[in-house]
Amino acid sequence: MVNMSLSDFELEVMQIFWQLKEASAPEIHKIIEKKRAVKYSTVKTIIDRLEKKAAVARSRSEGRIIFYLPVMEKQNVRTPLIKEFINRVFLGKSRPLVAHIIEQEQLSIKDIEYLESVLREKKKELK
Amino acid sequence: MVNMSLSDFELEVMQIFWQLKEASAPEIHKIIEKKRAVKYSTVKTIIDRLEKKAAVARSRSEGRIIFYLPVMEKQNVRTPLIKEFINRVFLGKSRPLVAHIIEQEQLSIKDIEYLESVLREKKKELK
DNA sequence: CTAGCATCTCTACACCCGTAGACTTACTGT
DNA sequence: ACAGTAAGTCTACGGGTGTAGAGATGCTAG
Numbered sequence A, B: 001m002v003n004m005s006l007s008d009f010e011l012e013v014m015q016i017f018w019q020l021k022e023a024s025a026p027e028i029h030k031i032i033e034k035k036r037a038v039k040y041s042t043v044k045t046i047i048d049r050l051e052k053k054a055a056v057a058r059s060r061s062e063g064r065i066i067f068y069l070p071v072m073e074k075q076n077v078r079t080p081l082i083k084e085f086i087n088r089v090f091l092g093k094s095r096p097l098v099a100h101i102i103e104q105e106q107l108s109i110k111d112i113e114y115l116e117s118v119l120r121e122k123k124k125e126l127k
Numbered sequence C: 001c002t003a004g005c006a007t008c009t010c011t012a013c014a015c016c017c018g019t020a021g022a023c024t025t026a027c028t029g030t
Numbered sequence D: 001a002c003a004g005t006a007a008g009t010c011t012a013c014g015g016g017t018g019t020a021g022a023g024a025t026g027c028t029a030g
Helices: A006-018 A027-035 A040-052 A074-090 A094-102 A110-124 B010-019 B023-036 B042-050 B076-089 B094-104 B110-127
Strands: A056-062 A066-070 B055-064 B067-069
Touching: A006 A027, A006 A040, A006 A066, A006 A074, A027 A040, A040 A056, A040 A066, A040 B094, A074 A094, A074 B010, A074 B076, A074 B094, A094 B076, A094 B094, A094 B110, A110 B067, A110 B094, A110 B110, B010 B023, B010 B042, B010 B067, B010 B076, B023 B042, B023 B067, B042 B055, B042 B067, B076 B094
Parallel strands: none
Antiparallel strands: A056 A066, B055 B067
16 A cells, blocks of 8 residues: 555645644535535545545544544655656656746745755755 | 646657657657557547647648647646646645755756756846 | 434545557558 | 558546535534
């Protein structure tokens, strides 16, 4: 069961778990419902699938309500996704992706200065 | 039919079209086959779907062989994909994605210096 | 204690996508 | 001219995914 990938919706739910640490299906449902119409059972199905994939695990109950904790870690999910994305969209070359983001996406002066420092660090490391 | 998104495989084929400009199904098949086993008819199906989506168009024939040209442009496909990816995986925040790539992906000194210059340009623009 | 509601569980379904076989058709070399 | 083959067309199918209903079940307020 290693290397299980997450669907879009599953990832969306994991993002919420990573933020809240612990959450129940009703909570997750209420949060997602603010953005778009979705039935409780739909959300619960996704959480069930996450549980089957061992991405989350039951931690405790309050009455009938089951609480879950994220098991898969953000970094462990994101890293392969980034690699895949770069392969898929940029033929494995990260430089043009980074350049594109810097040029096209909204970055504040603070963001830029931060990224400059990250680059400086990296350069030091390479030399 | 605007805003048609491409599947993984469709995107893979488009990448080849963007490189070759003009290509036939047999050519594309031969290229992909070098990487993994896939039947001709599979590749042809993908090209047919790309044609239906107006991502490629027939340009000419040589005997029975149909040649196609890419119609969708690389930038027009990539830009929304990047946006989606940042939303999906980084909750819309591009800075941590860029930082991650700089730290984790392989970049040469030349890449880094190039990206530094891109950042410098961007900073100028913002001030 | 009971009615009603919230939550859980289980099942289902349609769509997309990767995959490819079967069949047709038109070149090409002898 | 014809056989063989390469290319094209058409159809199909299973798995993953988003979606949700139906039914069971256990809290909770009155």
